[in-house]
Amino acid sequence: MSNCHLSSDIWHLDLDCARSFWGALIPAAFVFILCIVAIPVPTWLSNLIRPIKRQFIPFLTLQEAEALEAAATTRSKAREPETVVEQVEPKHFWKPLLLSWIALIETLVWLGVASFTITQDQRDVIYVVGPFVFALTWLFATVRPILVYLGAFLYSKRAYDIPFPPALIITAHLLNLAVLFILIAIVLTMPLAIPSDKIDKTEIGKSVSPEDYTTFWGWVTFSWVWPLIKLYGTNITLNEDDVWNLSPTMQSRPVFVKFSDTKCATLLRRLWAANSLDLILDFVLTFISVGFNYTSPYFLKRILDAIDDPTPITWSQAYTYALLAFLCSLCKSQMDVQHLWIGRRAATRMRSQLMASIYDKALKRKDFSGIVDKDGSKNPSGPDAKKDSKESAEAAAKENDPKAGADIGKIVNLMAGDTNRVAMMASTLYFIYGSPFELIIACFFLYQLLGWSAFAGFLVLALGWPLNSFIARRSIRIQKGVMAARDKRMGVLNELIGAVKFIKFFAWENRWIDRVSDARSKEMKWMIKARLNSVMFQLLWSCAPVLVSITSFLVFVLQGNELTVGTAFTAIALFNMVRRPLNIIPTWIVQILQTKVALDRIATYLDEDEVNEQVSSLKGSRFGTSAGDDDIEKGLGIENGTFKWNEVEQHDEDKGKKGKDERADKKAKNANSVPADGVVQDASDGDERVSIVASEASEHRFELTDINITFPERQLTVVTGPTASGKTALLLALLGEMTTLNGRIIMSKRSSLVDEFGLTHTIAYAAQAPWLRHQSIKDNILFGYPYDESRYNDVIEACALRPDLEVLEDGDATEIGARVALARAVYARAKYVLLDDPLSAVDSHTARLLFEKLLCGPLLANRTVILVTHHVELVLPGAHHLVRMLDGRIDTQGSLEELRARGVLDEIAHLEEVQVHEEEQKAVAPTPSAEEIAAEEAENTSPTGETKKPRKLIKDEERQEGGVKWNIYNTYLNASSYWTWIILGFFILLSELLGVSEKVWIKFWGEAYGNGTVTTAYAFTTSSHAIEQQIVLNAPLDSHYFTHTIHGLRSFNAPSVSLPSAKEHPVFFVSVYAALGLGSAFVGVLSAIVQYTGALRASRVLFQRLLSSVVRATMRWHDTTPQGRMLNRFSKDIETVDSSLAGSLQAVNSSLASFAASVLTVAVIFPLFLLPASIIGYIYRLLAIGYLSTGRDLRRMESTSRSPIFSGFGELLEGIVTVRAFSAEQRFLDGLHTKVDLTTKMWYSFWMTNRWLLLNFDALGALAVFVTTLFALSGLVSAGTAGLCITSAMAFTDSIYWTCRFWTSLELDLNSVERVVEYLELPQEPPVIIEPSRPPAYWPSSDSESLVVVEDLVIKYAPELPPVLHNVSFTLRGRERVGLLGRTGSGKSTLAMSILRFVDPASGRILIDGLDITTIGLHDLRSRVTFIPQDATLFSGTLRENLDPFNEHDDLECLDVLHRVQMITDSAFESQRSSRQASRAASRPISPDPDSLFPTAGSSAGASVTEIESKTPVTLETQVSPGGANFSQGQRQLIAMARALLRRSSIIILDEATSSIDFATDSKIQATIREEFGGSLLLTVAHRLKTVIDYDRLIVLDKGGIAEFDTPWNLIQKEGGIFRNMAMKSGMFAELERAAKEKVMRDA
DSSP: OOOOOTTTGGGOTTSHHHHHHHHHHHHHHHHHHHHHHHSOOOHHHHHHHHHHHHTTSOSSOHHHHHHHHHHHHHHHHTSOOOOOOOOOOOOOOHHHHHHHHHHHHHHHHHHHHHHHHHHTTOOOHHHHHHHHHHHHTGGGGGTHIIIIIIHHHHHHHHHHOOOOOOHHHHHHHHHHHHHHHHHHHHHHTSBSSOOOTTSOGGGBTTTBOTTTTOBHHHHHHTGGGHHHHHHHSSSSOOOGGGSOOOOGGGSHHHHHHHHHTOOOSSHHHHHHHHHHHHHHHHHHHHHHHHHHHTHHHHHHHHHHHHHHSOOHHHHHHHHHHHHHHHHHHHHHHHHHHHHHHHHHHHHHHHHHHHHHHHHHHHHHBOOOTTOOOGGGGOOOOSGGGOOOHHHHHHHHHHTTSOOSSOOHHHHHHIIIIIHHHHHHHHHTTHHHHHHHHHHHHHHHHHHHHHGGGGGTTHHHHHHHHHHHHHHHHHHHHHHHHHHHHHHHHHHHHHHHHHTHHHHHHTTOHHHHHHHHHHHHHHHHHHHHHHHHHHHHHHHHHHHHHHHHHHHHHHHHHHTTOOOOHHHHHHHHHHHHHHHHHHHHHHHHHHHHHHHHHHHHHHHHHHTSOBOOTTTOHHHHHHHTOOTTGGGTTTOEEEEEEEEEOOOOOOOOSOTTSOGGGHHHHHHHHHHHOOOSSSOOOOOOTTOHHHHHHHHHHGGGOOEEEEEEEEEOTTSEEEEEOSTTSSHHHHHHHHTTOSEEEEEEEEOOOEEEEEOTTSOEEEEEEEOSSOOOOSSOHHHHHHTTSOOOHHHHHHHHHHTTOHHHHHTSTTGGGOOSOOSOHHHHHHHSOEEEEEEESTTTTSOHHHHHHIIIIIITSGGGTTSEEEEEOSOHHHHGGGOSEEEEEETTEEEEEEEHHHHHHHTHHHHHHHHHHHHHHHHTTBOSSOOOSHHHHHHHHHHHSOOOSSOOOOOOSSOOOOOOOSSOOHHHHHHHHHHHOHHHHHHHHHHHHHHHHHHHHHHHHHHHHHHTTTOSSOOOOOOOOOOTTHHHHHHHHTSOOOHHHHOOOOOOOSSOOOOOOOOOOTTTOHHHHHHHHHHHHHHHHHHHHHHHHHHHHHHHHHHHHHHHHHHHHHHTBOHHHHHTSOHHHHHHIIIIIHHHHHTHHHHHHHHHHHHHHHHHHHHHHHHHHOGGGHHHHHHHHHHHHHHHHHHHHHHHHHHHHHHHHHHHHHHHHHHHHHTHHHHHHTTOHHHHHHHHHHHHHHHHHHHHHHHHHHHHHHHHHHHHHHHHHHHHHHHHHTTSSOHHHHHHHHHHHHHHHHHHHHHHHHHHHHHHHHHHHHHHHHHHTOOBOSOSOOGGGOOOTTOSOTTOTTSEEEEEEEEOSSTTSOOSEEEEEEEEOTTOEEEEEOOTTSSHHHHHHHHTTSSOEEEEEEEETTEEGGGSOHHHHHTTEEEEOSSOOOOSEEHHHHHOTTOOSOHHHHHHHHHHTTSSOHHHHHHHHHTHHHHHHHOOOOOOOTTTSOOOGGGGGGSOHHHHHTSOOOOTTOEEOGGGTTSOHHHHHHHHHHHHHHHOOSEEEEEOOOTTSOHHHHHHHHHHHHHHTTTSEEEEEOSBHHHHTTSSEEEEEETTEEEEEEOHHHHHHSTTOHHHHHHHHTTOHHHHHHHHHHHHHHHO
16 A cells, blocks of 8 residues: 555545544644634634524523422522531542543544654655654554454455554554543433532432433433333333423423513523524434435445445445445434434423413413403494405405413413414424535436436425415414414303303303304314415425426436436435425414414514503512502502503504604594403404594593592591492502503502511502402412411401301312402401402491401401492491592592581481391301302212311313323324224325335336346435424325335346337336326325315314203212313314324325335335344334323323423413412412413423433334345345345335324324213213204293102212202292292202203102103203302303393383393483494494493482483493403392393292392392392392391291292291291391381281
8 A cells, every 4th residue: 555645645534644634634623623612712703703602502491490490499498598507428430530641642642643743754754744643642453443444444455455454553542442442431421510519419300310420321311311211111000200300401490480580572582592502402412313324325325335336345345334324224213213303392391481481471460351352343344344445355364363361262372272383393393404515415316417407396395386475474474363263262162161050050062162162163264274385285296296306307308318226226215315305394384374373373472561560560570669658658558550451462563653753643542442341342444434423432441530539547438439439449459450541540569568467568459350260268268378276267257257167068278269359358457458249249247347357357357458348337336547439530528527517428328228227137158159069069968977188179180091092092083083984094005005106116217228127226315303294284194204115126026018219218117107106295295185074074063062962961070170271172172183294194095004014015026024023113113112101191191291381371360369369479470480480391391201201212213224235245145136135124114214203193193082072971960952842932830839840859969979958858839939048058059950961860759830850851841940150150252142142022022121221321211222224334332341331210310311321321232341350249149130021931040140240230129029029939048137028928948948938027036946046146226127017917
């Protein structure tokens, strides 16, 4: 071998000296670059490169994350950190010492070699410089002796028959190799990080994630995941505690804290700033992976070329290439797993960042609970609907744009869908920047092969680009439509699930099922459009690669070039490699644009208006200040305040039209926002009619005006006034929950400031509608404050809760919705206490007790208390200040002495005197409701026996165990139709047949050139991450997506066919090849159409069955199932069924077909490979089973752990005012972090097990190919079959790989079907209609003497539980008025529910007008019996739709009942009745404000006609927000009464529903009940004795049985009777006795 010359020979890598030169230079250059980077740079240069350097800085280091988590934990525990005795771990000095010695020895040895080389008078500079370079870069020696010296010795001996060097040199190299192996072992066993003192070392791998502290070897091999799979990947079911927690660098709290401090202009930039390093690493490693990917076909071709020319040199090279191919495959798998892990880490952080940001925003955003869907009030028809076409088009384009004012349904979708879409996009971005790189490489090789004609085919892409752009734009519009329709569907579902009991009362299930189905059908229409769009995409980009190759071949031939076999086959291989990136790029561009839609939706939500720092403790603590600190000494009050209800401000899109038009824009904004009680109606720019009418109506917008008040410190202030006068609004304005138009709020919340009485400078608040969480009574009262037993017991006594708790089975540990909001406000050590009408729902005895023990007791002493109440006379003795509200302003205010001196106090007392006396007649029993029913269950259904743990009313969510059962598959296959899958199976077989035909045609093509064998063509179409593509795209994958297709047809015997010469007729062969390719593309499109059809059918069927099952489930199931758990089924699980499930099933079928084909191919062509293949397949199976078992449990736990997040959202949004009033936002946010971490650790752990499987499968595949190559090179197979052996082995291992992966993906998707099927088998109520037993139209007749007959009734809530009611018997006559009385837990609500058949009798029966209610359908029963609950519920839509959902009455009847319940005045009634049609044509639907409607007639004593008529009018078209949040509680009760009047039922069950109405209105309502319900049997569940004292008869229940049943006069005269005792305890026995006697005299 000759010496090298620097000028020329160093580029010849076949020379040993050239390889030595580059082998020394490359690592030396790497070390040199590292040294340069380490040199400090000048300040000016540092400032210049800082923006670039910032992108490479880790977002959150492990130490920083641990510190943030520790600080938050210390803060949440609210105590000083405990003293920790630092334990000094022994430092392991032996590793660096050993490394240093090895480095020193290496350096000295190489210096010695260099010196010896000089003494030998070497003239070649390379041989002299080389050892010196190696001395400087000794680390390179870890691999160099293996690859260079020892390998070179073997290669030289075999190829050139050069003898081995002396034994001493070989021994020296072996010793060097041994030392380096020791060095490698030391490096590989080094941990990536050292646990800090905050980490318990023994918990690493148990509760602490080993990811941060694993060794370098564990990181490279991903073996740190193995314990999770090894321990639980068998028959053991994985539980939450078995999965280690997330790394601190990915836990929600530290990630969100750091993310919130990242300030950027847009949400996208914030996400980039927080994840730039991971995304950059993902980008770089993807490019390296793509480079390694192209080495496999390169080395394969080299090996087969060497086999074609079997010489010692080429044979040695073949072994070398086989080893290099194996190593490159391992390197590629390592690059893949690392960039996928990094991408998933970024996705996990983004997911947590966005979820926490959405929740954090919910804690700070304004309360928009009363907002009405503006689309509901728009009328698209009429003359104004015909607008300019351009404006109409723009309006249509903007119709589904993200809008502010999100409701709970949209927020659930943001959390469940949009955040997940953004996260998945972040983890799969490599498809975007990897595909262009692959395309560039393939184009380069095509150019080398075909010249410029290779690019002629790409003109097809240019011609098709306009169509692609059209489809892409259409896709964005469709995606917006899908998301908007999904939001609306979830909003309707949320409304339905939240009011399902009320819906059952009125037998409205069918209407609501239809309403949800309508919303679902609109969503399905958008989904069909999306699927059609996907089919268009697939058709375009499946045909494009074939057309590209055909065009290039034709141009190449037409130029006069000869399309030889080598050129043709190599070009086909390259075009096949182009196919995947050509398919991916446009599809993923659409995915990016759709992700932008999701990101815009989140950004719109995050940009919604927020409360200020004065209201939000989160903002104050985050900014380090507390707004309103100057008001600490001033107390609590309002200065010159004018307030309106919160509304969504409509921002002008044209930012340049400000300045002189600013005032006009403001007027337009007011015109487009007509809030009445928080309701905003905004009109599109093109709807002038709506804008004009809105402007006129805006004059009647409710406002609190001219509020000037400072509440006296440490005194009781009473706020009173008629219904809808603004009392609640005043409290909300004080809390900062209304929009301030003028003036300011005097209020400051400083929990760190404690006065001399131990009270913090904070606010406690009890809302009029109590807000409680799904927790025990005790937890609701404590509300996160430390437990003080003495104070807690005092609060229980003062709030009169002791009697209630004593009758509950589990006392204060019972998980029921008891009325404990008052106790919560009192327990908190807050200086300011705001109580909104807490006395309205209790009897007179309890009200007096609350006044004496609570309001005048020690618990509220020295506290500033603001009490809203109608009980003025009761509370005046303890009050210091009084405020009277009227029409949104303060009518009267001042101290009692001042008001008494002015004579105003006596006037107010006189107005309330009659009502106060009425209130004092209240019954002993506290107000029952749904909570009391639960309490009755708790008391009466508890089994007797030993003391046990508190019973959980809300059960933990169940999850399946083991593999997916056949019935789950069968359910889905049935829902999608078996015909769908039969047709799909045919198309799969046809696709495989076309693939085989394509290979056979290539063989014929080669033979047509005249030689007998066909040169092998290799189309290594790789898609190692196709599973991620399928998951994100939610689309089916063609076979070319997931099959590593390697065409290798060598010496393949096929029937001889007479074909023309390929040299003379190349176009013929190209045309047939094109036909096969286009046929395959069309088959793929047809498969997609069939699969989409089946998927949509399954979605429609399963959703409808799920909806029907949930709506018709028993109330007991609804009472024990949180709303968020149901919403989770309807959101995430249904979305999986909608999108990815069918694609997974099709992919499994296709991969199974490919697997069968590969097995047959291997068995026929290379049977010897079946032995190693079976061993490798067995290992594959073991790995797949472990992964599948673990991954399945992880995904199931991820699904169940998502539900509490949604439930928490529902609770938070309903009680956000209370949460902010108590300054409890941080605690709720901490709870969210815990829930997010729980579900994220399942999600992240699943993907880590997935990466572990990917690495192991790739390594096994590389090993299988390497073993097969060695088989082929060993002579066991003929040279002509070697290529096919290798390619068949690749196809076999790949088919096993993808079959396992897709099967796993299918099982995980079927987890959603499992959860849906679980809800398809819920306990159902009896049939809605029983056709043979339908009652006659006149049933029940009000003239019947035995209208309701109860015979020996026994009610049990479950067969194994004791009876709630036992042996109850009575008979009620038609037109009779009967009161139902009893203390809490006596069973009166259960009895009322039994008449509506919410619980079927265990024995006995209930007859209504002669029919046993168990023999007729529920709809027939409940539609003929009217139930008026205490807590009335309204639904979104118009007021008329709420009154008459089935359009059974005309408008005049609806107006009449509104008038009769005092909802509209006489003048308004006459006006609307006389001009009904004109009013409909001219008025725009507007919505009332909770405190802005007409006062009732009874409140007009203190209001003039002018004051009445200045308020917002109520019409039948008045829009109602979900839940009726834009009406006050009293107004909702009035509407419920109107609804009952309209039905005119013969039987009316009334759960006394007048607790939230002022006393004057209550008197009118009672008169209305007596007058209007005279023709019906009225059964009243009474809470006030005065209400039923003039009834015909009274039923008194005690302990589940009838204790007394007689007329009021007889019962009040009965010595020792329960009713008499109740009357005597009321303190108004004489008045009750007189009323009962008058009743008897009237009847006589």
